[in-house]
Amino acid sequence: MSRHFDNDLIERIKEANDIVAVISEHVALKKKGKNYWGCCPFHNEKTPSFSVTPEKGFFYCFGCHASGNAINFLMRYENLTFPEALERLAARANIPLPTAELSAEERKRNAHRQELYEVNQLATTFFHNCLTKTEMGKTGLAYLRNRGLSDEIIARFQLGFAPDSWDRLYRAFTERGISPGLLVETGLCRQGNNGRVYDYFRNRVMFPICDGKGRVVGFGGRVLDDSTPKYLNSPENVIFNKGHLLFAFDKAYRAIREKRQAILVEGYMDVISAHNRGVTNVVASLGTAYTKDHGRLLLRQADEVVLAYDMDGAGQKAARRAIELLQNTEFKVRVVAMPDGKDPDDYVRNHGPEAFLALVDKAVKPFEFLLNDALIRYDSTDIQGKQAVLEEVFPFIAATSNQVQREGYLRALALPLWMDTSSVFRHFRQFLAKGNVTLEKEAAPNVTVEASSSEEDALMAMTVGSKAAYERVMAYLPKEDITMSVHRSMLDKMAMLSASGEAWTFTALEAVFDEEETNELSRLMVIGDDAYEESKLDVYIRAVRLRSLREQYKAHSVLADQLSRAGDSKFVEELRRCQEIQALINEWS
Structure with a gap:
């Protein structure tokens, strides 16, 4: 069976799980004002900066900026996928989840993957028992203990030992009804040209390899003598990709x-x-x-x-x-x-x-590591050595997208190589030309004001929390008055949601927002007012509009003054624009 979740179901599951109760199972929270506070579980801190707002179902950390709802919290805290976290919360609230019938091919594929997991887990137990409970594993156990490993860590990592035998695992598993084909596919066995199937790992300490959910998907084996290869890994298959x-x-x-x-x-x-x-x-x-x-x-x-x-x-x-x-x-x-x-x-x-x-x-930072390593290996007092050092670090510098950082690296080469900066830059240009190397370019900066005013935060909090607030903001406030680029992009996405006719819910907003916008949504919900009030929203609209108009007036005044000093007649047009803006300021005031 596979799970299908629509927005209505997701919203229902979130509403049925109080976020404070969910997070309190993992983090000690204390009520302070309208929110609950605790020490963030996602970074080390002594003073609580992790805030949870129960009315809106969001959390936000003012320290590391982790944010989201109850689903996001479980995903991050328990390392779960979205469906896994949603299923956990649905079970917690006794909400049945819909199922969709899988095709025969899908059922067969899933069953086969499950067989591979089960065979690997059986092999893990087999190797671990050989290590800890048999004479065959004594040499492997002695090796691990000589390396200082405790019994607890041996058990935690499920370490094992592959017997020095061609077919001990093969015989043990086939006697239990496991097909040779599965043993070959998992890489536990191989088939020779004569058709004989034999154990792949022999006389090796075994290291089970797990995926993120703790399922064994493969093995690594280490020899105890000087034979080669020293380490042997399972071949890749449908559940094992190194x-x-x-x-x-x-x-x-x-x-x-x-x-x-x-x-x-x-x-x-x-x-x-x-x-x-x-x-x-x-x-x-x-x-x-x-x-x-x-x-x-x-x-x-x-x-x-x-x-x-x-x-x-x-x-x-x-x-x-x-x-x-x-x-x-x-x-x-x-x-x-x-x-x-x-x-x-x-x-x-x-x-x-x-x-x-x-x-x-x-x-140390990568540049320092590469430079130090090159200075150790080459004699930087002669021309050939200097050139060798430069050629070692130039590829890293060329691949650096930040131009200021790149130039800083080049200047840093001058002193240890006893070269003047201009020579270093000249050699770098020659390196680029000789190898037809193109400098890595930094992504175009997203021009924005670093921090919005508290009025803008409050306005945006009301806007995302209520469709009525969104419609009122759009009716009175030009989007250009919003200083934060993330807020402007959120308004664009809200316009799409409004036009679609879909219900205005946080789940629907999260479905159209990208990661940055969703994080900002969480922050706004934690710091925002409790509920939409038209009169309070109007105060924020007026404050944001007036701030924008005053900034515009200042910019046009400066430009008019500059044009006037330069004798450019366009200053008259700027003065006219200043008068128009002043009239708007008077009107909004």
């Missing part, structure tokens, strides 16, 4: 969200050692470079990504690739330089979590 997964994200996302920071490492043991010592905002890519899909996983949880890769050749290459993909994104990015060629696993075990976190605190 580029879309981060190892331990299902266990780390809460800590990542609380700290607003994700520490990205290379290997399974790097992650597990960190978690074992209490550093739980750590994840790893699965034997692949960091991808944009990984970024989408982290984007709702973190503001900063700290790269803590090994400083060997492969680690350096992975760090550079991650820097490239993270450049010009919403993330703040820093890079940890691991000392003495150690990896995070070694460092955490030998020096402790506090020392590792101290390294994270000292992590």
